[in-house]
Amino acid sequence: MEYIKSKIRDVADFPQKGVMFKDLTTAFKDPRALHIIGWDLSQLYRDKGVTKVVGIESRGFIGGSILAFELGAGFVPCRKPGKLPADTISATYDKEYGKDTIEIHRDAITEDDIVVIHDDVLATGGTMAAAYNLVKQFNPKRIYVSFIIELSSLHGRDVLPADAEVTSLIKY
Numbered sequence: 001m002e003y004i005k006s007k008i009r010d011v012a013d014f015p016q017k018g019v020m021f022k023d024l025t026t027a028f029k030d031p032r033a034l035h036i037i038g039w040d041l042s043q044l045y046r047d048k049g050v051t052k053v054v055g056i057e058s059r060g061f062i063g064g065s066i067l068a069f070e071l072g073a074g075f076v077p078c079r080k081p082g083k084l085p086a087d088t089i090s091a092t093y094d095k096e097y098g099k100d101t102i103e104i105h106r107d108a109i110t111e112d113d114i115v116v117i118h119d120d121v122l123a124t125g126g127t128m129a130a131a132y133n134l135v136k137q138f139n140p141k142r143i144y145v146s147f148i149i150e151l152s153s154l155h156g157r158d159v160l161p162a163d164a165e166v167t168s169l170i171k172y
């Protein structure tokens with residue numbers, strides 16, 4: 001874990017002043033760090049019978065795809081509005097400034113699925129809470145929530161539903 005941490009770049013004041021951005025591109029470009037991230041993420045779910053991994057646009061697509069591949073599960077993209085070509089369901093949620101919407105294909109998940117929703121960083125939790133509520137509408141057997149990084153000081157876990165099983169590889 002220390003190795004991955006050493007490959008994460010802190011970028012001050014991105015995308016706006018006051019934000020310390022945890023940049024994972026420097027870890028993803030490092031073969032050993034990418035391998036450890038993929039392996040460690042997947043170890044948490046090996047015996048859970050996971051059938052679908054939902055990745056949140058866009059940084060959640062990277063770890064989410066690796067996780068799906070490692071678990072022998074399918075991959076489902078959760079995207080910004082207007083990007084998915086077929087019929088979708090959507091959720092709108094509050095951001096610090098204004099609102100945001102995410103979408104998922106209406107036929108992406110069934111009641112027989114066991115789902116992991118993955119994003120790179122848990123910050124305020126608003127994005128994941130919206131994604132969780134979206135996936136919940138499909139009434140799958142189980143929903144797990146996975147992050148590479150959790151920014152504990154922002155208390156993102158508190159806005160996630162109490163029944164969400166949340167894991168993160170690295171806490172700051």
Ligand code: AMP
Nearest residue numbers: 020021022120121122123124125126127
């Ligand atoms: P949230 O505030 O939890 O809804 O986060 C919104 C999105 O922005 C998530 O997809 C995070 O990956 C990303 N994000 C928010 N804050 C940071 C940060 N400090 N460093 C890296 N990514 C962040």
